[in-house]
Amino acid sequence: MQHDVVAIVPELMLVAAALVLLLIDPFLPAKGRRGLSWLGIMACLPAAASVWLARSQQFSTFSHGIALDGFAVFFKILLLAVAALAMLLSEKHLARNGRLLGDYYALVLLATVGMMVMASAIDLATFFVGLELMALSSYLLAGFFRHQLRSIEASLKYFLTGSFASAILLFGMALLYGLTGSTNYQQISIAIGSGSLDGHVIVIAVVLLLGGFAFKVAAAPFHGWAPDVYQGAPTPAAAFLSVGPKIAAFAAIIKFFTIMLGSEQARWVPLMIVVAIATMLIGATMALLQHDLKRMLAFSSIAHVGYLLLALIAAGQSHSNFGSSAILFYLAAYAAMNMGAFGVLVFLANSARFNDSLDEMAGLARRFPGAAGVMAVLMFSLAGIPPTAGFLAKFYLFASVVDAGYAWLAVIGVLFSVVSAFYYLRVIVYMYMREPEPEVAAVMEPGGGRSWDLSLGLGLATAVVIVLGVLPAPVLNAAQDAVAKILGS
Amino acid sequence: MTPLQHYLVLSGALFSVGAWGVLARRSIIMVVMCLELMFNAVNIALVAFSNYANAGAGRGEVFVFFVLAIAAAEVAVGLAIGIAMYRLREKLDVDELDEMRG
Numbered sequence: 004m005q006h007d008v009v010a011i012v013p014e015l016m017l018v019a020a021a022l023v024l025l026l027i028d029p030f031l032p033a034k035g036r037r038g039l040s041w042l043g044i045m046a047c048l049p050a051a052a053s054v055w056l057a058r059s060q061q062f063s064t065f066s067h068g069i070a071l072d073g074f075a076v077f078f079k080i081l082l083l084a085v086a087a088l089a090m091l092l093s094e095k096h097l098a099r100n101g102r103l104l105g106d107y108y109a110l111v112l113l114a115t116v117g118m119m120v121m122a123s124a125i126d127l128a129t130f131f132v133g134l135e136l137m138a139l140s141s142y143l144l145a146g147f148f149r150h151q152l153r154s155i156e157a158s159l160k161y162f163l164t165g166s167f168a169s170a171i172l173l174f175g176m177a178l179l180y181g182l183t184g185s186t187n188y189q190q191i192s193i194a195i196g197s198g199s200l201d202g203h204v205i206v207i208a209v210v211l212l213l214g215g216f217a218f219k220v221a222a223a224p225f226h227g228w229a230p231d232v233y234q235g236a237p238t239p240a241a242a243f244l245s246v247g248p249k250i251a252a253f254a255a256i257i258k259f260f261t262i263m264l265g266s267e268q269a270r271w272v273p274l275m276i277v278v279a280i281a282t283m284l285i286g287a288t289m290a291l292l293q294h295d296l297k298r299m300l301a302f303s304s305i306a307h308v309g310y311l312l313l314a315l316i317a318a319g320q321s322h323s324n325f326g327s328s329a330i331l332f333y334l335a336a337y338a339a340m341n342m343g344a345f346g347v348l349v350f351l352a353n354s355a356r357f358n359d360s361l362d363e364m365a366g367l368a369r370r371f372p373g374a375a376g377v378m379a380v381l382m383f384s385l386a387g388i389p390p391t392a393g394f395l396a397k398f399y400l401f402a403s404v405v406d407a408g409y410a411w412l413a414v415i416g417v418l419f420s421v422v423s424a425f426y427y428l429r430v431i432v433y434m435y436m437r438e439p440e441p442e443v444a445a446v447m448e449p450g451g452g453r454s455w456d457l458s459l460g461l462g463l464a465t466a467v468v469i470v471l472g473v474l475p476a477p478v479l480n481a482a483q484d485a486v487a488k489i490l491g492s
Numbered sequence: 493m494t495p496l497q498h499y500l501v502l503s504g505a506l507f508s509v510g511a512w513g514v515l516a517r518r519s520i521i522m523v524v525m526c527l528e529l530m531f532n533a534v535n536i537a538l539v540a541f542s543n544y545a546n547a548g549a550g551r552g553e554v555f556v557f558f559v560l561a562i563a564a565a566e567v568a569v570g571l572a573i574g575i576a577m578y579r580l581r582e583k584l585d586v587d588e589l590d591e592m593r594g
Contacts, residue, residue, distance in 0.1 A: 128555045135562045139569045149576045156589050158573050163523060163586070166566055167514050170530035173559065174507060177534050177552075181500075181541035186551045231592045 010062035010071040010123070013050035013079060014116045017086075020046030021109040021116075028105030036103045040090045040456065043108035047087040047115075054079045061488075067187060068129035073488025075123035077331060077481055078254045082122065082247060085338050086115040089243035091460030092346045095353045096239050100148055107147055111243060114140035118251035127176045127186040130255060134172070134219075137251060138165050141244055145236040157235025164218060164228040172215025178208040179263070188263055196266040205264075209271045212259060213278065219252045220308050221301075223281035230293075230301040234359075238352055241297060242345030245304050246338045253311060253334060257327050261318045262489065268319040275316050276412065283309030283419040290426045296359045299426060300344055303385060306423055307337055313416050314400045317407035324486040329396075329403040331482035336392035336471055340384040343464030347378045350457055364430055365437035375434045377465050384468045386427035387420055392471035399479070499540035506533035520577070520584045524570045531563040 024042060031039070054076050063070040071079075089111055097103040113136060120133025142165060146158025180186050182204055183194035194200065214225065221229035233241040264271055286306025293299040311330055318326030351357040351367075351374060368375040384393035397420060404413040471478060506529055513526030535556045542552025578584055 128551075128558050131555075132558055132562065135566065139565055142569055142573065146573055146576060150580070152580050153592060155573065155576050155580060156592065159520070159577055159586075160589060162570055162573055163514070166527045166570070167511070167530075169566075170507075170510070170527060170534065173531065173534045174537070177537045177541065177555075180538065180552060180555070181545075184541075184545040184549075186555060234592050 004061045004063050004070065004072075006064060006067075007062045008064050009057060010064040010069055012053050012057075013083070014119055016050040016053070017046055017112045017116045017119075021112040024105040024109040024112070028109075031105075033103070036105065037094070037098075039103075039105050040094045040108055042105075043090045043112055044087045046112065047083045051080050051083045054083070063125065065126075065129060068126040069120060069123050070125045071123055074254070074258075074485045075119075077485035078122035078250065079119050081335055081338060082115055082118045082250060085243065085247050085250065085342065086111055088338075088342050088346075088460050088464060089239060089247070091456045091463075092242055092342070092349050093237075093239040094456050095454035096237065096349050097147075099353060100151075100237070102148055102237075107144070107240075110140045110144050110147075114144065114243075114247060118247055121251040122254035124255070125188045125258075127180060127188075127191075131169075131173060131176065133251075134255070135169060137248060138169060141165070141248060144240040145232055145244060147240055148237050153235040154237060155235075157232045160228050160235075161232045164225075168215045168218030168225070171211050171218070175208050175211030175215055178204060178211065182208065188258060192263045192265065195263060198266070202270075205267055206270055209264060209267070209274070212264075213271065213274060216252060216256050216259070217278060220249050220256070220311075221305050222278055222308050222312060223285045223305070226282065226285060226305045229305060230289075230298045233301040233304075234295060234297045238297065238345055238349045238359075242342045242349070245300065245345065246341050249304070249308065250334050250338060253315075253330060256315060257318065257330065257486075258489070260315060261327060265319065272316055272319055275312060275319070279309050279312035279316065279412075280415060281309075282306070282312060283416065287419045287422045290423065293426075294361045296348060296361060296364070296430070297345075299361070299430075300341065303423060303426065304337075304341060306419060307333075307341075307385075309419070310397065310400055310416055313404050313409075313412055316409060316412065317403040320409070321407040323406070324483060325403040325406050327486040327489075328479070328482040329400040331485060332475070332479055333396040333400050335478055335482070336384070336396035336468070339464045339467040339471065340381050340391075340393055343377065343381045343461060343468065344385065346457065346461045346464060347374050347381065350374050350454075350461065353454060353457070361430070361433060362440065364433040366439040367434040374461075377461050378434065379431050380465050380468060382427040382430050384472070386424040388424070390469070390472045392468045392475075395472055395475050496540055496544045499536060503533045503537035503540070506530075506536065518586050520570070520574045520586060523586060524567055524574070527570070528563060528567065531559055531566075535559055 057071055058076045061072045090108055117133045117137030124130035124133055142158055142162040145161045146155050148154035182200050183191045185191055218225040283306055286302050286309055290299050290302035314326045314329045384391035387393045387397040401413040510526045510529030514523050517523050538552040538556050
């Protein structure tokens with residue numbers, strides 16, 4: 004592994020762009036802020052290019068605190084794509100709410116830097132710095148519409164639960180350090196693998212880490228904040244927050260549980276099975292009861308986290324890379340379909356007096372055929388119906404669970420995914436087969452409507468969902484390659 | 493020399509007090525202070541581990557510096573959100589967060 008500052012060049016590019024955005028924003032007239040999002044989007048392109056160019060080698064810097072290896076390359080490119088998509092979705096919505104500021108894009112970029120650091124950290128200290136950079140930026144993004152009580156309430160709830168989770172996670176990491184005498188992932192993994200450590204302390208550390216990560220990815224029993232945060236946050240910010248932090252957290256979870264605690268899987272797998280089943284149960288059943296679409300998507304994303312945890316169990320149990328690469332592929336598919344679904348809500352909120360309720364979706368196909376078509380594709384994908392990305396992602400994921408010898412868990416997962424198909428297809432039924440109630444019919448407002456950025460973002464998300472569903476090989480190979488190169492092994 | 497266990501008991505006790513405060517207190521100011529208590533409890537554990545470690549001594553102290561800086565940033569963000577809340581509601585009570593239910 005080469006020791007070189009090349010390892011953090013993509014992060015430096017994003018930080019530079021964020022600082023430029025913060026500096027020029029106050030000097031611009033309100034109208035001049037149109038198109039500011041492209042500064043942020045354009046920063047993601049060279050960052051992704053520099054990651055791609057470095058893919059065949061491995062670099063590390065900050066005295067082995069952070070490494071750009073094959074695993075990090077996959078996650079960084081995915082996270083940069085998520086950030087660019089989030090910025091594409093935002094501009095019009097911010098302008099309509101009178102909050103079109105460069106700060107927003109700067110916060111998205113800084114949160115992305117935090118996520119990228121989380122994915123490529125190989126030391127507990129750098130991981131924690133990345134985690135907090137992501138978390139602090141996310142709290143502010145959730146509260147970006149600070150004149151709306153809901154947004155501030157979402158922000159405060161996110162802050163309180165998120166910081167609590169960070170403290171718990173930190174205590175777990177301190178115990179890992181105390182046990183092994185090192186903060187380096189590889190040395191921790193070797194020390195734990197030696198089997199000479201106190202088993203009771205390892206159990207406490209596992210419980211604390213699992214609890215902290217469960218908060219971060221909104222897994223049961225610590226999922227309570229997610230619906231409130233996604234509902235209250237500005238919709239484009241919710242699109243970003245429902246995807247980005249989860250991708251980064253799963254990158255870290257894979258490293259923590261399958262690498263560092265890989266030899267202790269007998270201690271964490273039973274716990275994880277309970278958490279995964281409870282998460283799927285709560286996500287799938289509570290989503291049935293929701294009439295607010297943002298809350299429905301929040302509970303559905305909780306159910307998706309449950310499926311991902313199943314693959315994590317597979318990754319911990321068997322020594323093949325099948326489970327981990329299924330997680331990576333699922334995350335890529337989930338990013339496109341979930342952000343797209345939130346993007347459709349942004350589009351509707353921009354073009355009509357829309358309050359995110361299911362009733363307002365009635366008869367949508369007639370008034371907004373394009374948006375309804377996109378939403379239908381994304382709902383099919385979230386439900387896991389071929390030929391979409393969601394189907395293949397779920398197929399690989401459950402195949403990996405069966406492969407690891409947990410056929411009964413895969414059966415439970417498939418059952419919950421059948422339940423979940425109900426609430427996704429219900430949206431399609433409302434859009435295409437229901438007549439709107441006259442009083443709730445969303446009214447087109449003059450001057451509202453189209454935004455070129457938003458349409459591009461929605462088009463890209465839909466295209467990714469369909470292409471991944473038909474031609475999964477490149478991304479799947481990249482995922483397998485990434486897992487094979489984790490921690491330079 | 494004081495045995496390591498004493499430090500860990502102190503750290504665990506402070507962490508528990510902090511966690512209890514976050515869950516039970518209503519004022520946002522008090523909750524943020526309790527979060528600080530939790531972070532500082534971890535700092536005590538990290539320094540103690542670092543002092544007693546055979547290999548990798550000093551790593552813990554370095555970690556503590558990062559945690560201190562981050563905890564300060566965390567308070568700044570928390571209080572900023574609190575101020576925004578106060579401007580809208582004229583109250584700093586966690587129980588007031590009931591706009592969304594479902």
